Amino acid sequence: QVQLQESGPGLVKPSETLSLTCTVSGFSISSGYYWGWIRQPPGKELEWIGTIYQSGTTYYNPSLKSRLTISVDTSKNQFSLKLKSVTPADAAVYYCAKQGDGRALEYWGQGTLVSVSS
Amino acid sequence: DIQMTQSPSSLSASVGDRVTITCRASQSITNYLNWYQQKPGKAPNLLIFATSTLQSGVPSRFSGSGSGTDFTLTISSLQPEDFATYYCQQSFSTPHTFGQGTKVEIK
Secondary structure (H helix, E strand, C coil), rough: CEEEEEEEECEEEECCEEEEEEEEEECCHCCCCCEEEEEEEECCCCCCEEEEEECCEEEEEECCHHHHEEEEEEEEEEEEECCCCCHHHHHHEEEEECCCHHHCEEEEEEEEEEEEEC | CCCCEEEECCCCCCCCEEEEEEEEECCCCCEEEEEEEEEECCEEEEEEEEECCCCCCCCCEEEEEEEEEEEEECCCCCCCHHCCCCEEEEECCCCCCCCCCCCEEEC
């Protein structure tokens, strides 16, 4: 069974870098498929952040592209997100997910809440 | 970016009711339309992908239809566990944008 688990600090200071890792179990990232990040500010809608393939090919949301880096470590079966220069607007529950048929997000992590405050 | 607009934003319905949620894309997305269910404090759960294909394990009372720019999610007979927020998502082109959500509440 495919499982994803987000990890990282729950509190980040404004202007600093938000770093999260998604650890995948039950499926090898090296087997293919795209792996993505999605976020959801409290009480608001979902926002697609970006995806990465095992090869390192990435697609980013243009609204975040200048601050965003998504990377993959197939040896650890993990992929990661780094978002620079955060502001309170970046506070959200961050989810990692596996993309499947139709490019739909078929497996999700439980989500991790990231607050931005000094 | 492709904008996704859901309607209604919320609805009240009773157990056993037939419920329909619509999703409109700002341009054609062929059939790259997905539906998710989200319950409070939980991650979204994929219900339907590619407009009408039911994800494994999803009850058959859920169905999807449409093409191009207009899509529909139908719950044929609402069950107590279906009270949740539903999101559509286009996966035709990046960024894979979501609709604003439709909250289905108990009447």
